[in-house]
Amino acid sequence: MAAKTVPGVLASFAHVDAAVEAISGLKARGFRDLTVYTASPNHEIEEVLDQPVSWVRLFTLIGGLTGVTAGFAMTIWMSNDWPLLVGGKPIAAIPPYVVLAFELTILYGSLCTVAGMIILSLVKSLKGRPFHPRFSDDLIGVFVPCSADQTPAVRELLTTAGSEEVTVHGA
């Protein structure tokens, strides 16, 4: 763990409905900044957390558009930079260049998408938030950042929801 830990409560759940119940409870109590660990995406949890749709698609769009422009620009400019006649075809022949524009669209599109995934995931720093190896295995983890005075209530809520284990992370 990093030197500076975020104070709060970490609970692990074996049952998904328990986790959902806990999360909705916490949200009802006004806890927004939760971190839920799952081994695979789970739609029930997504629903209860209901966050806005990811911005990744914007990156994809921009990448794609850059690709298609670059594709046509490169081919047309390069053909005219040293104009040579081949097979009686026009110097800048659009139909064949569509292929290259297409390939570059895909290339830039996907690279930007990946970039987007990484950048956006880094936007919210998880530094100092506790993590347990079993979260990548079979348990669902819920971490609630909260001040010391809130701790008992949160712990209470999580346990009643059906948490297997609740640990407190002090500052």
Next chain:
Amino acid sequence: MTAIVHQPHHPTQTHAEVTRDVLATLSTPSRAYYMALFGAVAMFLIGLFTFVMLLKEGLGLAGYTPPVMWSVYITTFVFWIGIGHAGTLISAILFLFRSPWRTAVYRSTEAMTVFAVMTAALFPIIHIGRQWIFYWLLPYPNERWLWPNFKSPLIWDVFAITTYFTVSTTFLIVGLVPDVAAVRDKVSGWRKTIYKLFSLGWTGADSQWRHYSRGYLYLAALATPLVLSVHSVVSWDFAMSIIPGWHGTIFAPYFVAGAIYSGIGMVLTLLIPLRRVLKLEHMLTEYHFDNLAKLTLLTGSILFYAYAMEYFVAWYSGNTFEQTTFWRRAFGPMWWAGWSMIICNAFVSQLLWFRKIRTNLTSLFIISIFVNLGMWFERFVIIASSLSNDYLPYAWQTPAVTWADWGILIGSFGWFGMYFLLFARTFPVVAIQEIKEMIPYPRKHGGGH
């Protein structure tokens, strides 16, 4: 590898069992594994030696016989590119179609894709006359400001393949990240440090999943048209020329179908033994192989249709050049290649109409071998046989196949096998997180579904 117990479509294990079973594949491998790896490396060295000889003496060592200026090397190139198509098809297209059976197999097929493309990408370099200046095909700024000719299908090829390689590799890595994290959290010692590095700090937090799932979806969406385009472009290497037997509008769909057919064939050839070696019997079940077999049947039938069409069009066109080419394909000096292609692809695939054959791994394995053979011959026929008899009868010659051709062919299998084996040993060949996605978490109220 004989008949397998019937199992329900959805895995019955718990999340913990899934992790355990998959991680078991990464434990100390069997003797069989090392033998296989050794074999692969040996084959690769044969190929390396041949390539050195080609560099030293010249391409003439291979059986090239003008007018057959492309022969075994380009054949093998297209063969590997084709194999490289199953992976992305299964991982991307089936992902978009949400077909549940892909999850268990897509990781291995995706890996196969990447390595197949890596193999294929060697051939354009091996087969050119002056291998040491292959980079002249790339549009890099040089002192004379000479650019490549973007009208040439070969340049399209360069772009299509580089794109395909990049995208499919990214796709593979992205898919791997959560699983690597899962491994990281189980192993210890130096391995942990390495996996930690590759897991890119993945924790499975909702903030990560949120972008991950979306991004993965878009990647799939982009990869889908790419798969279809890449082999279309490869087919245009031929279709854009004026050679009878090459110059056909049917080529793009025909090649894509062929590619998928060969790809699935190779998937079967790899998975059936792998399943045994890595003890994944209860994850890769009859259900999966049945579906793979059906896909093979479908694409095989498309090929059957394509072959029929080629002959029909040749006859119907009344174009004497086309007619001669196709006549000689079946009855010319290279009849043997022509018939192996038709029998292995069009006919053998039809056996898969029978469920018994589809669900019997032995028969499936044998058929998959036929598929691989058949698809190699298909490319050999299209390329070498068409070239060997085009417009001027005076120039006709029948190509030979020499040790140099064999050397490179063998080497390519070694190179591919080497990477695949190393991968299977290092990363989860079954997508842990996607399997888990299919297994509902236990519930405290009326547990399970």
Next chain:
Amino acid sequence: MPDQENVSRRKFLTVLGVTGAGTAALSGCSTSKVEKLIPYLVQDEDQVPGIPTWYASTCTECAAGCGIHVKTREARAIKLEGNPEHPVNAGTLCHRGQAALQGLYNPGRTKGPMVREGSAWKALEWEDALGRLATRVSSAAGKVAVISGAGPGTLSDLLAEWTTALGGRLVRYEPFDRTPERAANRQVFGVDEVAWYDFAGARHIVSFGADFLETWGPVVEQQRGFAVAHGFAGQGMAKLVYAGPRMNLTGMNADEWHPIAPGSESALALGMANVILSERTTAPADANALSGALAAWSPEQVANTTGLTPDTVRRMAREFISATPSLAVAGGIGAQHRGAIDVAAAVNILNYVAGNVGQTVKLGAGLPSSDGFGAMEQLIAAMSAGQIEVLLIHDANPLYALPRTTQFAEALAKVPFKVSTSLVLDETAAASDLLLPSHHPLERWDDLRPRAGVRGLMQPVMTPVFNTRHPGDVLLQAAAKAGGALARFTAPSFEAHLKQQWGAQPGADPGDAWRSALARGGAYAPAPAARPVQLAAEAAASVTAPAFDGDGEFVLLPFPSSMYSDGRGANRPWLLENPDPVTKITWGSWIELHPETARRLDVRDGEVLTVRSPHGTVAAPVYVYAGVRQDVVAMPLGLGHTEYGDYAKGVGVNVLDLLGGKDGKGFLPYVSVKVDLEKTSEFRKLGRTDGNPRQLGRHIAEAMPLADARKGMTVEESLKQMGEEHHEINTELEHEALAGFRDKQVEKQKLGAYAEEHPRWGMVIDLAKCTGCSSCVTACYSENNIPWVGYENVTRGREMSWMRIERYFEGGTEPGEPFGARVVPMLCQHCENAPCEPVCPVYASYHTADGLNGQVYNRCVGTRYCSNNCPYKVRYFNWFPFAKKAFESPLDLQLNPEVTVRARGVMEKCTFCVQRIRGAQHQARLEDRGIRDGDVVTACQQACPSGAIVFGNVADPGSRVAQAKENHRGYHVLEEINVRSSVTYLARVLHRTEA
């Protein structure tokens, strides 16, 4: 290939060095042309580096004695072309003549004088070597003999005087001489010489086995004449009928080929003469005297012997007489059976009866002929009788060229001292005791009198490549050393002797005569008027069917190859790799079998058979060929050397091993044995360059009947008339689209460098003139530094011939259908829509502004896509570093500096001789004028003896090529695929008799 160039440059300098030394040491005699040699230190004003210097000389590759122009660059000969002023070849040259360069630079040449010590050779100094010769001849006491193959000229005169002075005997020996014809002329006309035939003037030609387009007589001149007579010039054309058991190149070009039984030629000729006499009243009076003797040769009688129908014989006779002056010719090795004299005599009678003698058959031209086989037989007898002490062999290789049965080897062994002046260590040289290697004809002074009124001069065009010496100087210096009987040879050098000989000629100031002779390559007087001749009384001597040794199943037909000739061509890769014009086989011997025979014996192409005659056996692969009779097997002569350099050694078999020399009559009967064939288990892939010998109805080599051609029909129309639709791939709609596409292209091409006015280079090839002789192929090799690739690679279809002659067989598939062949010279068509260009990923293949299909070797990475996409398959790939092997030292000295030597891994092809185009353009710019028509002459066009190729600027409507493209016979090969080729072919015209 930079290292390639370095090698050649270094080699070149060493040669110069040697020369310098040589010049100093050798009192400058052998290199007497030193004032013409340019060491770079002292530059001669008529030698500008980079600018070729041309020398006129004379070709000695055969007896024809063609005049040549030698192109030299930086004092080394790089190309041979015909001398336009020379009456024999008028500016063109055959492949054998051009390949003389590979004789000059042949790695197998003897590097200097050597003496045999036991089985080894020891190098000598020239002084020492000459001393040995001198002592031997002076002590030989008249027991001296000389075998010389040199044509009539000052050297052979000197040789004769020298020998006579010693009291020895000289035998002028050429394997392929024309003794039988001479004998026949003596017999029929009482003129002891070979006649000269005016092919150009003939309106109907019948050849009785004489291969006048390939190997018999002054071929280049005859090709030229034949092109005039047989080429279609708008109205009429001569008809060529060929009668002989094998369809050779002449047979291929014939309008009718009659495969008559070997030995029945004379019967046919006399039969025709008989028909003519019996049907025609106005025959020469004395000819009628023959009618009695000829009556025996009734058409029916003739039909029996020849295997023709009586009507055919009559028809042949009537056609022969109806188009006068006609011409009948006979002779040549391929028809030299024991009745050869009868054949020639019969043909003489036929010509006489038809009134051709004096018209197309001219006696008095004084064509040379050697002493013949008879003289050689006598010499052999003398040798074996031990009457010869010293034997000098010059320019001849009898040990190879004489059948074993002549016992020449044994006789030679009996001669104590044998001297050879051979350039290469050939069979005879290898068996001799002293080697005095002679200069190559291109390195020495000499002259040649191929016929009355023609004196061709030879001058050294460069420093000798090796430490050789002029045979004339050898004789003179040996004489000086020997003294005695030879004391009277006082000329300081052969050059001086020659000049003095020429100066002695009648005429104006000898100085002028000499200078003009040097410039013009000799002195040419108009051919003397034909000498009127009378029919000798015993003309119609009784003709007996020729006898054959042995009782084998097949008659063996050894035929001379137009590449190897009498064997001297066998060490020149250019000739070994230039496919035989008929069979298209390279690098080896073959056995021609009729398909029927092959089926009966159950053998396929390439199966090795043993040929067994009473005199010996040889084994060679089979070539199934419908152009031979079923009762005949044919094999090419000139191969199977056991010495004669690495290129020749072990290539093919020597058919002479099957022959028996016995028979008398003063000539060697080549067609004189019957053989049996035995199967072996071996198989040897033939070095064939033709993948499929049939056109498959693809209209590649078009031809039309004379009648249609006269009407000015296009190929299309003519085919329609014959009920054969030209297959049209494109629909009307597509044609419109293509036309539109074309216009779009034209406007889009108006861009950048392509915008301004440019010439558009194009070519027209007249198939009515092209005989398929393949001179253009060798011309292309020598002009464009094309590497030869050798047997192994040829069997893989990797030969690099930018210009190839495609030969397609016609008919002969079902019985009764006449068998024939057509040829198409195939080279890069420089298409306007070149399919090779757009597919090249690096623009190595692109279109130049003046319509050439450019190939940038340095840019080529070798994807070979261009070749795949080339419908004409005229692009050639360097699978190995071919040039390294092909131009091994000193052959690299021949390389044309104007043309890049291609490296391994790049594609190459015909460039329309772009170096010549640019050269002409630069010249035009220097003279501040535009390009004139005829400024650019491609190598193939320059060499073509028939003048079938026209090249020039199509954009200039006045140019020859532009006009030729208007010709109604014009068509493009594979027009339907719309690549818009720049090469137009003019359909061949067939002069067939409508039955």
